[in-house]
Structures are given as C-alpha cells and as structure tokens.
Amino acid sequence: MVALARPWLLTGANKVDRPADFSGEKGKMRESNNWFKGHFCYNKSNDYSLPVVGGSNVNDDKVKAAQMAVELIPNQAIVGLGSGSTASIFIDLLAKKAHEEQMDITCVATSVQTSQLALGFGLKVVDIDAVDRIDVTVDGADEVDGNLNGIKGGGAALLFEKIVATNSTKNIWVVDSSKQHLRLGSYRLPVEVVKFGVHHVFNYLKTRDLKPVYRQQEDGNYLTTDSGNYIIDVDITGQEDLPQLAQDLKALTGVVEHGLFIDICDVLLVGNTGQAIYKDQLTHS
Numbered sequence: 001m002v003a004l005a006r007p008w009l010l011t012g013a014n015k016v017d018r019p020a021d022f023s024g025e026k027g028k029m030r031e032s033n034n035w036f037k038g039h040f041c042y043n044k045s046n047d048y049s050l051p052v053v054g055g056s057n058v059n060d061d062k063v064k065a066a067q068m069a070v071e072l073i074p075n076q077a078i079v080g081l082g083s084g085s086t087a088s089i090f091i092d093l094l095a096k097k098a099h100e101e102q103m104d105i106t107c108v109a110t111s112v113q114t115s116q117l118a119l120g121f122g123l124k125v126v127d128i129d130a131v132d133r134i135d136v137t138v139d140g141a142d143e144v145d146g147n148l149n150g151i152k153g154g155g156a157a158l159l160f161e162k163i164v165a166t167n168s169t170k171n172i173w174v175v176d177s178s179k180q181h182l183r184l185g186s187y188r189l190p191v192e193v194v195k196f197g198v199h200h201v202f203n204y205l206k207t208r209d210l211k212p213v214y215r216q217q218e219d220g221n222y223l224t225t226d227s228g229n230y231i232i233d234v235d236i237t238g239q240e241d242l243p244q245l246a247q248d249l250k251a252l253t254g255v256v257e258h259g260l261f262i263d264i265c266d267v268l269l270v271g272n273t274g275q276a277i278y279k280d281q282l283t284h285s
C-alpha cells in the first residue's frame, strides 16, 4: 500500500482545506484518465523514490528532471501540478520534500488523476478558483522545440493544463531528451472538441489536410476528457505556420482547446542532460 511506503502520509501535516472540484467527478477515477492508454504506465503502487524507479533510462531521466524541478519550488508557493508520468514523479518528490522540510505548499491540479495522486501523497490540493494566483506550474510535455513551444495532451489533460498554465506566473516543463525536436509535429496534436456535432469538426479537419483521428479507449469507444469532451488527434507535419494553426483551431466552433502550447513554457528541465533552458535566455525566438 502506497501510504505505508510514504510515512509522511501518516502525519496529517498537509491538511486538505478544500478538495479540488472537477464538475462532479470528484473522487472518481475515470477511464479518460487511464494514462497507460497508448502513452505510459504510471504505477502508483511503486515506491519509486529514486533507486526503485530506475527501470529504464527514460524513467531515470524523468526522475532527474522532476528532481531539478522540486529544487525550484520555494516554501509557501502555490504550485500547479501537471499531468502525466513525469509530472506524477514530480508530485511524489514534492510531497516528500514538503513533508521533510515542513513546507507550506498549496497545489492546484490539472486533472482528476493528478488531484487524486497529490491528495494520496498528502499534498494540500485546492480548487483553482480557491486561489488568486498560481506561482509556478510544473508539467511534462509530449514534444518541445528550440523555442520552448510544445505539444501537450497525450494524456488528454490539455484543457485544464492550459488553464492552469496560462494563470501561472512561471511554467516549468520536465522532460527527457526524446521530447526535444527541432520542429513540432512528430507527435500528433490533440484537439479537444465538444461531443455535439463532433463529426462536422472532424470532417472540417480532414479538409485542412490534418488527417484527424478520434482518440479511442481500449474498448473502442471514444475517449472522454475530464470535461466530457472528445479528443481528435491531428497530423501537423504539413503545417508551416503553427501560431496561425493554433489561432484557426481555437476559432473553430466546437473546438474547446488544442495542445499547442506556444509561448507558455518559461523553463525547460531536461533530465538526461541536466540542462535547464530558460526562455528569456534564448538567443532566438
């Protein structure tokens, strides 16, 4: 049992004032949040505090990136918690540090699963509307380019992730170097679309040569996000002007959000190289 492997869970040091409210889904593990679906497997039963997690190089790299991020979190910070395997490692390490150093940390989660994970680790998680600022958000990414623009949403959390990120003073991304590409597009871009009329949006995306594909669950049903929407993954390899594409997608009726995160990441932490790349120190833009 996880709690036994993490003694800081037993102290009650991090009291939950107001649990995050995800539109009635509180406390439910939804299928849409099964992160293993074509993406990764985060095994909550592993106590992977450093030595144990080292099953693969990629995992080692994620741990290193997460460790670097934890060092950047000051006491009394309001922290946005990203979603995905790397963010999950960060959450675990943050909980450990908060306990050991008796830090006063308040967290805002970007998905139901992240909220449950953080609460399980003893962190204080509040609803985004219960705070008037988010000091720093730490999240993973599916792909990131040399300007620190990226694609997110491989775990279908892009909408809440973008809401939290755009309301954060600083955004730190934690990645392994396989996520770094000169140009975005190796990873299909997730587009979150309301269910009503979704086939019309799908057909329009086809006409834009975006080769849309519905994201499905293992049982063949369309995957549903925490907000009750569908995800359509599109191919952006032929798209030259990504900021324009981002605007076009956003303007499409029925589209709620897309996974292009442009000009959002402030600091990129790359686990395997130990690099910290700061956006304001880039020589190009």
Ligand SMILES: O=C[C@H](O)[C@H](O)[C@H](O)COP(=O)(O)O
Pocket: 040, 082, 083, 084, 085, 086, 087, 139, 140, 141, 142, 151, 152, 153, 154, 155, 156, 157, 158, 161
């Ligand atoms: O919706 C999912 C998020 O955008 C994740 O942050 C992203 O998919 C990266 O996840 P991971 O750290 O597992 O590669």
